[in-house]
Each structure stands twice: as C-alpha cells, then as structure tokens.
Amino acid sequence: MTLSLSFKKRGITLTGLSVELQGKPILDNVDLEILPGEIIALLGPSGCGKTTMLRAIAGLQRPTAGEIVVGGQAMNDVAPYRRNVGMVFQSYALFPHMTVAENILFGLKMHGVAPAERQGILEATLSMLELGSLRDAYPARLSGGQQQRVAIARSIATQPSVLLLDEPLSALDKKLKDDMRNELRNLLKKVGMTAIIVTHDQEEALAIADRVAVMENGRIAQIGTGGDLYHHPNCRFVADFVGYMNYFDGRVSGRSDRSVDLDIGRDRSLKARAAAIAPSQDDVIVAVRPEAIRPVVNATPIDREAFNSVTARLIGEEFLGIITNLRFQDDEGRELLVIRSGHDNRTQLRAGERYALIWPIDATILMPTDAS
Known part of the structure; x- marks a missing residue:
C-alpha cells in the first residue's frame, strides 16, 4: 500500500514572546507573524535567541511571557508531542544502527501509527525525497547531503504542520553547503509546510527563506525579503550582518x-x-x-x-x-x-x-x- 503525504499548512503567531534563563533575558518581547507555507529564516550571531525561539515553538523551552499560536491554536500549555511540529537537529541525530528506512519508521512508531499504515507512509516519504535507492543503507555510508535528506524525511513522515530546522547545513563543507541550499529550498517548497530555519549564515538565509528575520540581543532587528534587508537595512547591525x-x-x-x-x-x-x-x-x-x-x-x-x-x-x-x-x-x-x-x-x-x-x-x- 502506497499513500501520499498530506501536510496542513499552518501559520504561526508569536506575541510578546519572552524567555529568561537563570534571570537573564534570552528573548525579549518578540512579535512575529509567519504565513501558512512560508519559509522563515532566523538569522543572527550566537547568543541572539534564535535557537531559543525555535525551542519555544517546539515546546522544549517554556516562555516567561507571551503567547505562541500555531494554526489558530494557543500552544503554551500543549505538550511538545501534541504540537504536530517536526524538528531537524543540527547533527541530524540519525540512529547509526538503523537503516534509512528504519530511521524513518522510528518516528512513526513513536507516534503510534498502525503497522499497516507505516509502510505506505515510508514508501511515500522515500519517493518524495528520492531516497528509494538508499532505503537499506546505514547513516555511516551516506554523504552529508544524504544524511540531511534522511533527517528531513524522518521529520516529515509524521506529517507535521510546521518543520523547524536548527542550522541544517552547518555540518556540511562549503562546496556541499552551497550545492544543498537550492536543494533544501526546493525540497521545502515541494513538501509545502511552514518551515523555520535557524542559521548564522547570511547566504544560507537569503538563498532558502521567503523572508529573513535578523535577530540581535533577543529581539528582531528587522524582517523582510532578502532584497529588502540588503538594499534597505533599517540599522547598521542589519547592514553589517547581511553583506x-x-x-x-x-x-x-x-x-x-x-x-x-x-x-x-x-x-x-x-x-x-x-x-x-x-x-x-x-x-x-x-x-x-x-x-x-x-x-x-x-x-x-x-x-x-x-x-x-x-x-x-x-x-x-x-x-x-x-x-x-x-x-x-x-x-x-x-x-x-x-x-x-x-x-x-x-x-x-x-x-x-x-x-x-x-x-x-x-x-x-x-x-x-x-x-x-
């Protein structure tokens, strides 16, 4: 049985989102509106709060103040596993003792998907990400780009409404990273779900995202298309960070x-x-x-x-x-x-x-x- 994957595009609204860790403000009263199906990049230096924002949306970090709404539903008190949010970690976090197919199936098992349905979702996921020929390969035999696709495949197999990617290209060398930027954008657009990418690489952000939010000291300094930020920066920090x-x-x-x-x-x-x-x-x-x-x-x-x-x-x-x-x-x-x-x-x-x-x-x- 082969199924087609179905993704519900859901928008995200952050209102007055603040996070403190050990009394230190990490996010400071952030407002952000993300449209359904939009790819947003959070761009900024280390320590500016971009990964904390990702973790708050995923439910891995509790806000000190403010509200997170996904698809019209308030998420602050919703457990992480009930948020229908997929996450791709910087290291990809693939299980080395599992094949590509087994890595993808693992998430489906954890979500309680019936065995008969799992196989159809697996086949659809392998087809969508063009991983069919690698289904029996182990992560150690895959290139960095192939490992990235498997990590994304494992996340989207559960058909989340939002995909969060934490520094998705940082583990790749420069040449492969350059090659993968366009492939990652095309893949996210093909899948069609709302996606948020955390990165400190300006070229990566500009190449992949529909809009880029430049972050400084826990706040969004400016958000816009790559062209907006490059040609019309609103402050010196943004001008320096984008080119x-x-x-x-x-x-x-x-x-x-x-x-x-x-x-x-x-x-x-x-x-x-x-x-x-x-x-x-x-x-x-x-x-x-x-x-x-x-x-x-x-x-x-x-x-x-x-x-x-x-x-x-x-x-x-x-x-x-x-x-x-x-x-x-x-x-x-x-x-x-x-x-x-x-x-x-x-x-x-x-x-x-x-x-x-x-x-x-x-x-x-x-x-x-x-x-x-």
Missing part, C-alpha cells in the same frame, strides 16, 4: 523634492534620494554596498546629478577567483571596500595610486544614527 557595507558619518546640508545633500566632512558632499530619509532627520549614517562602487581615474568626467564620488588611494587587493576585493583609503583615513568581478578590467589599478570611487546616487543608503 558588506561602507559607511560615512553624514549631516543633511540641503533638501529638494528629489534629493538631499549630505556633508561628510572637509567640504565633501554626497547626494541621496529624498525618499531615503525622514524629513526631520539631520544626522545620518551614509552607506554604500561595495559592489555598487566603481573605481575610475580621477580625470574621468562624472555626472554629479547621477553619481556620488570620493577620492581614495588603493592600499590592498585580494583576488578570490570570481571576485576581487579592493581596499582603498580616502583623505580622512576611512577604509573603503570595493568588490568587483574577477573579469572586470575596465580600469587597470595600481597600488598606491589615487582613484575616484563612483556609485549611483540611487545606491546610497541612509540610516538614522540612533539605530546603529
């Missing part, structure tokens, strides 16, 4: 309907679009992504209505294959990073020489100084 960034301390020196003028010191100025800043702001952090900058020789004519420009000296170059990191220092001693394609030879650069670093005004990001 690389160059910064200037700026002060608004003029405004028009279309743009603002920014004083960055020593009678030097930049422009940004007026929509990038609140009308009442004067002191701002001016930021630009390193791949938006292009070095040109100083004599190159520059359209000041379309481009910003600063003059800087090349002090270092790091060739990394598909990209090259260029490090410059401007007249005020600020170091600026420029990232360009390994095949971008529009300007031949020489260490110690001065260049104009130009970038589109539209690529100039402004952030309030009190949110850094």
Whole structure:
C-alpha cells in the first residue's frame, strides 16, 4: 500500500514572546507573524535567541511571557508531542544502527501509527525525497547531503504542520553547503509546510527563506525579503550582518523634492534620494554596498546629478577567483571596500595610486544614527 503525504499548512503567531534563563533575558518581547507555507529564516550571531525561539515553538523551552499560536491554536500549555511540529537537529541525530528506512519508521512508531499504515507512509516519504535507492543503507555510508535528506524525511513522515530546522547545513563543507541550499529550498517548497530555519549564515538565509528575520540581543532587528534587508537595512547591525557595507558619518546640508545633500566632512558632499530619509532627520549614517562602487581615474568626467564620488588611494587587493576585493583609503583615513568581478578590467589599478570611487546616487543608503 502506497499513500501520499498530506501536510496542513499552518501559520504561526508569536506575541510578546519572552524567555529568561537563570534571570537573564534570552528573548525579549518578540512579535512575529509567519504565513501558512512560508519559509522563515532566523538569522543572527550566537547568543541572539534564535535557537531559543525555535525551542519555544517546539515546546522544549517554556516562555516567561507571551503567547505562541500555531494554526489558530494557543500552544503554551500543549505538550511538545501534541504540537504536530517536526524538528531537524543540527547533527541530524540519525540512529547509526538503523537503516534509512528504519530511521524513518522510528518516528512513526513513536507516534503510534498502525503497522499497516507505516509502510505506505515510508514508501511515500522515500519517493518524495528520492531516497528509494538508499532505503537499506546505514547513516555511516551516506554523504552529508544524504544524511540531511534522511533527517528531513524522518521529520516529515509524521506529517507535521510546521518543520523547524536548527542550522541544517552547518555540518556540511562549503562546496556541499552551497550545492544543498537550492536543494533544501526546493525540497521545502515541494513538501509545502511552514518551515523555520535557524542559521548564522547570511547566504544560507537569503538563498532558502521567503523572508529573513535578523535577530540581535533577543529581539528582531528587522524582517523582510532578502532584497529588502540588503538594499534597505533599517540599522547598521542589519547592514553589517547581511553583506558588506561602507559607511560615512553624514549631516543633511540641503533638501529638494528629489534629493538631499549630505556633508561628510572637509567640504565633501554626497547626494541621496529624498525618499531615503525622514524629513526631520539631520544626522545620518551614509552607506554604500561595495559592489555598487566603481573605481575610475580621477580625470574621468562624472555626472554629479547621477553619481556620488570620493577620492581614495588603493592600499590592498585580494583576488578570490570570481571576485576581487579592493581596499582603498580616502583623505580622512576611512577604509573603503570595493568588490568587483574577477573579469572586470575596465580600469587597470595600481597600488598606491589615487582613484575616484563612483556609485549611483540611487545606491546610497541612509540610516538614522540612533539605530546603529
């Protein structure tokens, strides 16, 4: 008998969620709305509370305050095994003495699924995750990517409404991790259930998730699509955690309907679009992504209505294959990073020489100084 797996997509709502451990706040009044079938990544450094949030949703950590609602049902007082939540641990936690099929069947036995039904669910799970040829293999004979698929298979065989993944790619080497990002996203979308992924890897979060919540000190600093966070960070912490960034301390020196003028010191100025800043702001952090900058020789004519420009000296170059990191220092001693394609030879650069670093005004990001 072969069955098809059926997953109920359930949304998740966290309201005022707080967790304290030994009197120390780990989660601090977190609000989060996750749509049914959505993949959310919790991204942040160690100790920011992301794994604690995962454990609270799974029922493995009791909140100090706040509410957890899954599919419209309050979960705070529901036992972990009754929450219909699947969890994939960082180490995968496969039983080494069991085959792939036996690992998958174990969870079904623990959930009291009848023997006749187990076999049909097993066959459906093996088919969905393309593990049929490995059903009799033991974990020690599997690659890291195959072990990950088995761990996911064991979790989804119980047909949970929510899947929680704690650092799902951290056990893999870089090349395999890069290969698995797209496969994991495709797999989660194929399964179709709501999923939350904990990670400290920005590329992993951006590649897999529909939205990313960047966490700092037990709070969500910003949540949005990868494009939102990358191009419109709301504070310096988010800007630094999602990619690389160059910064200037700026002060608004003029405004028009279309743009603002920014004083960055020593009678030097930049422009940004007026929509990038609140009308009442004067002191701002001016930021630009390193791949938006292009070095040109100083004599190159520059359209000041379309481009910003600063003059800087090349002090270092790091060739990394598909990209090259260029490090410059401007007249005020600020170091600026420029990232360009390994095949971008529009300007031949020489260490110690001065260049104009130009970038589109539209690529100039402004952030309030009190949110850094």
